[in-house]
Amino acid sequence: MTLNRSWVLAHRPEGAVRASDFAYREEPFDTPALQEGDILVRTRIISCAPTIRNWLNPPxxxxxxxxxxxxxxxGMAAVEILASRHARFEPGQWATAVAPWQDYAVLQPDKAAVPVTTLETGIDPVDAMTLYSPNSLTAYFGLFAVGEPKPGMTVLVSGAAGSVGAMVCQMARIAGCRVIAVAGGPDKCRWLKEEGGADVAIDYRSADLPAALKEASPDGINIFFDNVGGDILQAAVDRMAPHGRIVLCGQLAAYDSNSPAAGPRDMMKLVYGRIRMQGFVVGDYADDYASAIASIRQWEAEGRLRNRYDVRDGFERIPDAFVDIFNGRNAGTLIVRI
Known part of the structure; x- marks a missing residue:
């Protein structure tokens, strides 16, 4: 008998997410009768992304x-297609898709908010879930479409050792910018300086952040790519150069809070500085994904972009792996192979 294992939401997190917020379930699995447009998939790799935390909140x-x-x-997953009644998909293909944390699932690509995308020949599924993932696309479009970098600019990145931040740092360096990275812990800061494209790496756990930013940006910050919010956002606002841009990508500092994320204390700094603060959603740029992936592929082939990821193995490890990203216990994109 084939079993379909799954991790379900046991209850909504109160404050920090815990592994106990999820419950393990297994049920007998029989191959279902597919409707027109359906595909049956087996999940092979799951990405533990901070965005999922938002989906655990009340509606x-x-x-x-x-x-x-x-x-x-x-969450995002690499899946193997087992059966298909969709013209674009065939059994044996692999694809990336938003899929449930379970072994087997029926997906409806035509109704998916995030495109179900087949892997090109020769693309490793791990690369598809890391180097060419929505995280990398988020970094690309957030930096280039919203941040609009130019050579010589100073770019500050919070959450710089995470899946998005690590890509932003390297892409900003490719764009000819000076990069200031903020991360937690000496190991992450060391990697950012040695391999991750950062000119300066600040450990927010041990440094006086406002003082460190002042020292690192004597001429101010032109672009702040914010994955975290909170105190780091305020410290960055205080250092923004005139006509600077703040790219709002995430609010990691507030995901575990029951209160809305706090904004800057003095909005007049943005007014007088003519600062643009803009949020974005990567799906808005879906028509341009192919060109972005082509650039990412070229940079990686040239050795200018490093793919940093953290692989865990085992279906049973998914909840603990997910919790780890909120405690800084991951190195780049965290994926679980099942």
Whole structure:
């Protein structure tokens, strides 16, 4: 008998997310009768992304739909197509898709908010989930479409050792910018300086952040790519150069809070500095994904872009791996092979 294992939302997190917020479930699996447009997939790799934390909130506080209590958690995954009644997909192909945290699932590509994308021949599924993932695309479009870097600019990146931040640092260096990275811990800061494209790496756990930013940016900050929010956002606002841009990508500091994320204390700094603060969603740029991936592929082939990821193995490790990203216990994109 084939079993379909899954991790479901046991209850909504109160404050910091815990592994106990999820419950393990297994059920007998029989191959279902597919409807026109359906594909049957087996999940092989799951990405543990901070965005999922937002989907665990109540509906009124969740972006792109809250996960129901007792329902499987969902996230980006690399899946193997087992059966198909969709003209674009064939059994044996691999694809990336938003899929539930379970072994087997029926997906409806035509109704998917995030495109179900087949892997090109020769693309390793791990690379598809890391180097060419939505995280890398988020970095690309956030920096180039929203931040609009030019050579010689100073770019500050918070959450710089994470899946998005590490890509932003390297892409900013490729764009000819001076890069200031903020991360937690000496090992992450060392990697950012030695391999991750940063000119300066600040450990927010041990440094006086406002003082460190002042020293690192004597002429101010032209672009701040913010993955964290909170105190780091305030410190960055205080150092923004005139006509600077603040790219709002995430609010990691507030994901575990029951209160809305705090904004800058003195908005007049933005007014007088003519600072543009803009949020974005990577799906808005779906028509340009192919050109972005082509650039990423070229930079990686030239040795200018390093793919940093953290691989865990085992279905049973998914909840603990997910919690680890909020405690800084990951090195780049965290994926789980199942």
């Amino acid at each position: 009124e506080r969740s972006y792109r739909g809250a996960i129901g209590i007792g329902d499987p958690v969902r």
